[in-house]
Amino acid sequence: MKGDTELIERILRLKKQRNAVILAHNYQLGEVQDIADFVGDSLELSQNAAKTDAEVFVFCGVHFMAETASILCPEKIVLLPDMHAGCPMADMVTTETLKKRKGELPDTTVVCYINSSAEVKAESDICCTSANAVKVIESLDREQILFLPDQYLGHYVSTKTDRRMTLWPGFCPTHMRIQPEHITQLRQEYPQAKVVVHPECRPEVIALADEVLGTGGMCRYATREGISQMIVGTEVGIIHRLRKENPGKEFIPASEQAICPRMKLITLDKVLWSLEEMTPEVKVPEQIRLKAKVAVDNMLVV
Numbered sequence: 001m002k003g004d005t006e007l008i009e010r011i012l013r014l015k016k017q018r019n020a021v022i023l024a025h026n027y028q029l030g031e032v033q034d035i036a037d038f039v040g041d042s043l044e045l046s047q048n049a050a051k052t053d054a055e056v057f058v059f060c061g062v063h064f065m066a067e068t069a070s071i072l073c074p075e076k077i078v079l080l081p082d083m084h085a086g087c088p089m090a091d092m093v094t095t096e097t098l099k100k101r102k103g104e105l106p107d108t109t110v111v112c113y114i115n116s117s118a119e120v121k122a123e124s125d126i127c128c129t130s131a132n133a134v135k136v137i138e139s140l141d142r143e144q145i146l147f148l149p150d151q152y153l154g155h156y157v158s159t160k161t162d163r164r165m166t167l168w169p170g171f172c173p174t175h176m177r178i179q180p181e182h183i184t185q186l187r188q189e190y191p192q193a194k195v196v197v198h199p200e201c202r203p204e205v206i207a208l209a210d211e212v213l214g215t216g217g218m219c220r221y222a223t224r225e226g227i228s229q230m231i232v233g234t235e236v237g238i239i240h241r242l243r244k245e246n247p248g249k250e251f252i253p254a255s256e257q258a259i260c261p262r263m264k265l266i267t268l269d270k271v272l273w274s275l276e277e278m279t280p281e282v283k284v285p286e287q288i289r290l291k292a293k294v295a296v297d298n299m300l301v302v
């Protein structure tokens with residue numbers, strides 16, 4: 001405990017010296033969330049950090065999130081305390097595979113979920129988040145839409161709109177661990193609880209939910225009056241934030257196995273090391289950044 005306190009003090013001291021902000025995704029370890037200036041979803045974190053005068057962002061999340069911060073704030077130094085913290089779903093599409101698919105589907109608008117690399121964003125027409133995906137799809141006037149990389153978010157969106165979409169066969173291995181049986185069993189144990197699941201879940205899980213929300217939406221939903229118990233169908237790290245912000249309410253993970261191992265690579269030790277050494281830095285090359293930013297900006301005006 002003493003070790004942790006000293007470690008935290010050293011991080012906070014160095015953070016001040018470096019004029020840095022610490023950004024923690026909702027899926028980060030509890031102790032990492034607790035030292036962060038902002039906790040949230042990937043886009044929200046970059047947007048909040050951009051409003052500060054910090055020169056350094058320590059991004060406690062995965063690689064594409066740090067890239068998004070670099071796309072939006074090229075003048076900042078963006079640190080990712082462990083370069084192995086990548087997103088397996090984002091890695092399911094590369095520029096090569098995307099270019100090939102685009103060649104097979106001429107006149108297609110490419111919509112990329114924010115969980116994609118900067119290079120893939122640069123090859124896409126418009127970006128989306130889990131919260132605004134339906135709005136983004138409905139804003140498009142072209143007939144053909146290629147949605148990537150998450151087939152399950154894409155499938156969920158397709159049930160909310162009559163637009164025709166070709167879905168990239170990507171998926172989040174962490175959300176795949178949540179099975180319909182988990183929800184059915186927990187509903188019996190907690191009959192009063194609301195079931196809230198992430199749209200990255202498989203359709204059989206989504207079909208059993210009361211609400212389908214991204215992580216930001218889940219955090220807002222939990223604060224509502226009348227919500228006293230919630231079965232949470234997403235990565236378990238969010239439970240820490242939900243409990244902290246809503247004392248007296250009960251949050252039950254849909255599956256204790258829904259852990260993203262890449263998110264958990266970021267530890268307090270690595271945050272300190274990263275601030276000490278000012279490495280590893282994530283910097284999107286300008287040529288890619290400018291193209292990727294068009295896709296992000298197109299989303300922001302929808």
Ligand code: SF4
Binds near residue numbers: 087088174261262
């Ligand atoms: S939870 Fe899924 S989508 Fe999120 S970073 Fe992990 S693998 Fe990627």
